[in-house]
Amino acid sequence: MEVSLDGKVALVTGAGPNIGSGIALALARYGAKVACNDVQLDAAKAAVRRIERNGGTGLALYGDVSVEEDVVSNIGAVLEAWDRIDIVINNAAWLHTSHILEEDLASFSRAISIAVNGNFLCTKYAALAMIERGIRGSIVSILSSNAWQGAAGFIAYATHKGGLANFVRAAAMDLAPYGIRVNSFTPTAPRPDNPELLAQWRAEGRTELRPPRAARADRPAWWRDTGTYDVRGQIPMGEPATPTDIGHCIAWLCSDYARLITGCDFVVDGGARAKYWAYTPNAEAAAGPVPLIPLDVTEDTDG
Ligand SMILES: NC(=O)c1ccc[n+]([C@@H]2O[C@H](COP(=O)([O-])OP(=O)(O)OC[C@H]3O[C@@H](n4cnc5c(N)ncnc54)[C@H](O)[C@@H]3O)[C@@H](O)[C@H]2O)c1
Numbered sequence: 461m462e463v464s465l466d467g468k469v470a471l472v473t474g475a476g477p478n479i480g481s482g483i484a485l486a487l488a489r490y491g492a493k494v495a496c497n498d499v500q501l502d503a504a505k506a507a508v509r510r511i512e513r514n515g516g517t518g519l520a521l522y523g524d525v526s527v528e529e530d531v532v533s534n535i536g537a538v539l540e541a542w543d544r545i546d547i548v549i550n551n552a553a554w555l556h557t558s559h560i561l562e563e564d565l566a567s568f569s570r571a572i573s574i575a576v577n578g579n580f581l582c583t584k585y586a587a588l589a590m591i592e593r594g595i596r597g598s599i600v601s602i603l604s605s606n607a608w609q610g611a612a613g614f615i616a617y618a619t620h621k622g623g624l625a626n627f628v629r630a631a632a633m634d635l636a637p638y639g640i641r642v643n644s645f646t647p648t649a650p651r652p653d654n655p656e657l658l659a660q661w662r663a664e665g666r667t668e669l670r671p672p673r674a675a676r677a678d679r680p681a682w683w684r685d686t687g688t689y690d691v692r693g694q695i696p697m698g699e700p701a702t703p704t705d706i707g708h709c710i711a712w713l714c715s716d717y718a719r720l721i722t723g724c725d726f727v728v729d730g731g732a733r734a735k736y737w738a739y740t741p742n743a744e745a746a747a748g749p750v751p752l753i754p755l756d757v758t759e760d761t762d763g
Contacts, residue, residue: 486707
């Protein structure tokens with residue numbers, strides 16, 4: 461029994477070097493041909509180079525997922541290249557930190573437009589292409605813990621991720637009669653593992669994707685600071701997931717083994733989200749999971 465996406469064609473939006481590239485690589489390693497969209501063409505090209513280094517087939521596409529013509533043109537390019545589309549991963553988002561008292565309408569609307577309009581447009585046009593070809597495909601929206609819980613400083617992000625949690629269920633109902641499945645995946649601050657990204661961080665002296673931001677100097681006297689985050693120490697199994705872990709799960713979810721799974725959310729987080737809110741795990745005492753099965757078999761030469 462082998463999970464295989466052989467013969468399938470995928471589109472991953474926002475295929476930047478962290479989660480998008482990881483999912484794109486996974487789909488390719490499991491056998492799919494993968495189109496990598498990004499509003500930064502260089503990021504899409506880097507994701508394709510990574511796929512090709514690992515023996516897969518990719519296609520880099522420039523496109524803003526919130527712009528209808530770009531989405532139509534991206535889907536058209538996929539169909540022109542490979543004549544079908546079986547899988548869409550709605551991954552593009554603007555991880556925009558914003559406190560409700562400091563957020564402005566333009567940023568709030570932009571963040572929501574990328575996520576919500578992007579998911580809507582990519583799902584709609586990909587589903588139409590699948591239906592025209594009789595393809596019973598799989599669409600996955602990438603959410604966040606902020607879809608399910610409140611965290612200070614993420615008002616726009618929490619709004620669109622939370623909205624998408626129910627977009628997935630509603631789209632699953634609309635598309636169920638066509639055999640098209642719609643699910644979500646909820647990452648929980650995975651530890652990046654793209655060798656190219658890690659090499660870049662080493663060169664820049666960085667250890668985290670988003671280092672804590674310095675406090676603003678212009679805050680009013682009445683400002684009250686919010687709490688802090690510990691994204692590495694709250695994991696019952698003692699180890700954060702990686703984009704590779706996410707990729708394995710999504711590849712399986714997009715395979716025919718998952719043929720009746722629709723309207724569901726998936727998480728790979730060592731128990732982080734199942735945890736009772738007041739419980740702090742002793743991560744250091746945990747045996748840890750079994751070793752990760754790698755997907756990027758190229759050398760991390762800088763390491
Ligand atoms: N990194 C995390 O800790 C984390 C946690 C939970 C959820 N997520 C979610 O996972 C997904 C990927 O996260 P990431 O950390 O890899 O993000 P990232 O910011 O590194 O990558 C997002 C990519 O989307 C692209 N993009 C932005 N706007 C776009 C648009 N309008 N059209 C097309 N592309 C666009 C960006 O250029 C970038 O390459 C996002 O949906 C994010 O919200 C991330």
